Amino acid sequence: MAEKMFGDLVKAVVDVEKGLIALDAEMHADEEELLLEQGSQQCQLWGINLYPGKKGEDFVEFDSMINLRPAQGNRSRGVDDPDLRTRIIKIVDKSIANGIPA
16 A cells, blocks of 8 residues: 555544545545545544554654644644553554554
8 A cells, every 4th residue: 555655654644533545535625524524524634644664653744734623622733642652553554454563
């Protein structure tokens, strides 16, 4: 998946309320739109990048324009809330075969 699009990463959007993850689009906004069409709420959607060639903490990168949400207290492209980052990692781990490589 990574090789056909960006070479080393796969873009993903996680719905933290429903525990869903959308993968493999050119832009996080495309995955966000897909989840919104399926009934997700925008405030529950967070963009991440997955690096299949990396392990442990380097596997998930919290960086997406869709994460810029000053009204929700998130003022960066990352995910500022450590508890929310933990929830996202748990969803990724549960959703991807064999979990996050250690």
